Amino acid sequence: MKYSLVIPIYNEENTLPELYRRLWGVMDVMDGEAEVILVNDGSGDRSLQLIREFHQKDSRICYLSFARNFGHQTAVTAGLNFARGEVVIVLDGDLQDPPELIPDLIAKWREGYQVVYAQRTQRRQESWLKRSTAFVFYRLLRRLANVDIPSDTGDFCLMDRCVVDILNKMPERDRYIRGLRAWIGFEQTAIKFQRDPRFAGEVKYTFAKSFALAIDGLVSFSKVPLRLATYVGLFAACVSILMAVLVFYWRIFYPNSPLTGMAIIIMAVFFLGAVQLVSIGILGEYIGRIYEEVKGRPLYTLAEVVGFGEKRE
Numbered sequence: 001m002k003y004s005l006v007i008p009i010y011n012e013e014n015t016l017p018e019l020y021r022r023l024w025g026v027m028d029v030m031d032g033e034a035e036v037i038l039v040n041d042g043s044g045d046r047s048l049q050l051i052r053e054f055h056q057k058d059s060r061i062c063y064l065s066f067a068r069n070f071g072h073q074t075a076v077t078a079g080l081n082f083a084r085g086e087v088v089i090v091l092d093g094d095l096q097d098p099p100e101l102i103p104d105l106i107a108k109w110r111e112g113y114q115v116v117y118a119q120r121t122q123r124r125q126e127s128w129l130k131r132s133t134a135f136v137f138y139r140l141l142r143r144l145a146n147v148d149i150p151s152d153t154g155d156f157c158l159m160d161r162c163v164v165d166i167l168n169k170m171p172e173r174d175r176y177i178r179g180l181r182a183w184i185g186f187e188q189t190a191i192k193f194q195r196d197p198r199f200a201g202e203v204k205y206t207f208a209k210s211f212a213l214a215i216d217g218l219v220s221f222s223k224v225p226l227r228l229a230t231y232v233g234l235f236a237a238c239v240s241i242l243m244a245v246l247v248f249y250w251r252i253f254y255p256n257s258p259l260t261g262m263a264i265i266i267m268a269v270f271f272l273g274a275v276q277l278v279s280i281g282i283l284g285e286y287i288g289r290i291y292e293e294v295k296g297r298p299l300y301t302l303a304e305v306v307g308f309g310e311k312r313e
């Protein structure tokens with residue numbers, strides 16, 4: 001097997017026929033044996049039926065089906081676990097990542113790069129909120145992360161077998177794949193592309209899911225938030241010393257000023273309370289993740305594994 005295409009699918013019944021058509025066009029011009037791994041992430045619509053039909057029509061299409069919705073990153077992880085190709089390409093199932101770009105990714109791989117990621121130059125027809133929060137987040141992450149995670153790249157990429165093997169061996173549960181991919185290293189390069197609008201259906205990444213992914217990215221790749229608590233604490237200590245000085249000053253020179261009374265105390269109490277709560281929250285983010293890792297549950301449960309040969313099924 002030369003190429004594996006890993007595609008997570010969650011309630012994409014309206015996109016699947018078009019996805020199939022466009023993949024077909026691309027697979028026909030590929031120069032080696034290829035497989036498509038569709039990972040059904042617990043869809044509640046007709047996606048799984050359609051996927052089954054595709055498999056019947058074309059044996060190059062194999063699929064995994066989760067027993068429930070586990071999320072995009074987990075779906076990609078499962079696909080990578082099962083991929084047999086020498087080269088693995090990950091793309092979204094909503095046609096926002098144009099399959100026609102795959103030959104370009106492969107050309108770069110031929111030049112000797114082990115990771116070729118697609119970098120968005122433009123996001124067409126995505127909401128203002130999504131674009132602006134993504135813009136800020138990627139830049140913040142670049143500043144804070146201890147690895148160089150390129151901006152404006154999603155999971156659309158090509159990975160060589162050696163990178164996929166390492167990724168598969170990583171036991172961590174919080175899988176911020178674009179970060180792990182950067183962490184692994186090797187020769188990496190970008191291809192610029194314009195992100196198409198979604199072909200059909202609604203965005204499956206709700207704001208809450210995107211926010212959770214952003215926190216995962218930050219916490220998995222940066223200890224700066226932990227240190228932030230220390231910095232804010234130090235800052236609060238300085239402020240309280242300053243306030244003490246002010247109180248003394250007012251006591252001596254303006255004995256009747258209301259500022260020397262309750263107001264200043266309440267302010268100090270609120271400020272310190274806020275600092276403590278934020279710090280506890282940050283600790284919680286990290287400890288919660290330690291707890292998740294320690295439990296050591298499997299990442300996903302599979303209801304169906306079809307098309308991978310008898311051994312794996």
Ligand code: UDP
Nearest residue numbers: 008009010041071072092093094203204205
């Ligand atoms: N997806 C998934 N599980 C989820 C949410 C999304 O497998 O819980 C898939 C979805 O079917 C699509 C891809 O992940 O193929 C990207 O989702 P979406 O287009 O909603 O996200 P966006 O492109 O806005 O980041």
Ligand code: MG
Nearest residue numbers: 092094096198
């Ligand atoms: Mg999308």
